[in-house]
Amino acid sequence: MTTSQPSPVWITGASSGIGRALALALARQGRLVVGSARSHLDLATLVEAARGLPGRIIALPLDVTDPGAMAPALAKIEAEHGPLGQAVLNAGSHIPMGAADFRADKLRKLIAVNLMGAAHGLEAILPGMLARGAGRIAVVASVAGYRGLPSAAAYSASKAAAIAMCEALRPECAAKGVTLQLINPGFVATPLTAKNDFAMPMMISAEAAADAILAGLASDRFEIAFPRRFALAMKVLRLLPYPLFFAVTKKLLRD
Numbered sequence: 001m002t003t004s005q006p007s008p009v010w011i012t013g014a015s016s017g018i019g020r021a022l023a024l025a026l027a028r029q030g031r032l033v034v035g036s037a038r039s040h041l042d043l044a045t046l047v048e049a050a051r052g053l054p055g056r057i058i059a060l061p062l063d064v065t066d067p068g069a070m071a072p073a074l075a076k077i078e079a080e081h082g083p084l085g086q087a088v089l090n091a092g093s094h095i096p097m098g099a100a101d102f103r104a105d106k107l108r109k110l111i112a113v114n115l116m117g118a119a120h121g122l123e124a125i126l127p128g129m130l131a132r133g134a135g136r137i138a139v140v141a142s143v144a145g146y147r148g149l150p151s152a153a154a155y156s157a158s159k160a161a162a163i164a165m166c167e168a169l170r171p172e173c174a175a176k177g178v179t180l181q182l183i184n185p186g187f188v189a190t191p192l193t194a195k196n197d198f199a200m201p202m203m204i205s206a207e208a209a210a211d212a213i214l215a216g217l218a219s220d221r222f223e224i225a226f227p228r229r230f231a232l233a234m235k236v237l238r239l240l241p242y243p244l245f246f247a248v249t250k251k252l253l254r255d
């Protein structure tokens with residue numbers, strides 16, 4: 001590696017939706033982006049889409065649920081491009097699940113990707129950043145992690161755990177010079193939300209989500225939640241006492 005190289009940004013879940021739009025937005029800003037996901041083909045398409053932009057996207061396929069995948073991937077990035085400056089741990093999935101179709105296995109799958117996937121990233125990345133006293137990591141959770149929502153028994157649980165994990169780590173990271181941020185999107189039009197068969201208020205495009213994330217990443221604030229009005233409504237829901245909260249979520253039930 002040469003000293004003139006810009007420090008890389010690593011995005012997991014870069015092959016689709018929010019991660020893909022964010023990777024392209026960063027490449028438009030001239031950043032060197034390493035994009036990870038399982039789909040080699042979709043990552044190759046992403047690399048192609050970035051050709052001609054001021055920055056560059058490099059594909060690094062992996063499965064974030066594999067506990068042995070992230071550390072060697074990071075070692076490869078740092079050997080080739082220098083110390084990692086920033087990571088966005090965005091890989092995630094959704095499996096709608098209510099009471100009638102409750103399956104522990106669905107929860108296990110979402111915990112594996114939405115929580116443990118981010119945890120594997122943190123485990124690999126934190127030691128180097130803490131030792132250097134520099135670096136930025138953002139974990140993508142969801143406003144659906146604020147409280148348990150109908151049809152999201154698995155998704156809300158996995159995202160609530162991811163939020164708590166980041167809240168717990170933030171002060172110590174900050175004290176050591178590492179900025180840990182939490183990204184909580186509302187509804188964004190991606191293949192993930194295409195699984196939902198209910199109305200999704202204030203849904204935005206993946207490109208608009210990427211813009212909101214870019215603005216948040218440029219700040220040091222802990223939480224990057226958007227769209228702002230929807231996130232505010234979800235924060236109000238978080239504060240409601242249970243009788244009021246369930247009166248609202250009962251209305252979200254379908255027959």
Ligand SMILES: NC(=O)c1ccc[n+]([C@@H]2O[C@H](COP(=O)([O-])OP(=O)(O)OC[C@H]3O[C@@H](n4cnc5c(N)ncnc54)[C@H](OP(=O)(O)O)[C@@H]3O)[C@@H](O)[C@H]2O)c1
Pocket residue numbers: 012013014015016017018019036037038039040042062063064065090091092093094113114117140141142143184185186187188189190191192193
């Ligand atoms: N869309 C929304 O409304 C919304 C709202 C709140 C939060 N979020 C969160 O935002 C993040 C991105 O979601 P999205 O809406 O952009 O969904 P998406 O279009 O389905 O993209 C998900 C990305 O994660 C990758 N991924 C999934 N499982 C993986 C695994 N085991 N290892 C590596 N990569 C994996 C996928 O690539 P491969 O399949 O190729 O691996 C894909 O690149 C997720 O964490 C999601 O929970 C989304």
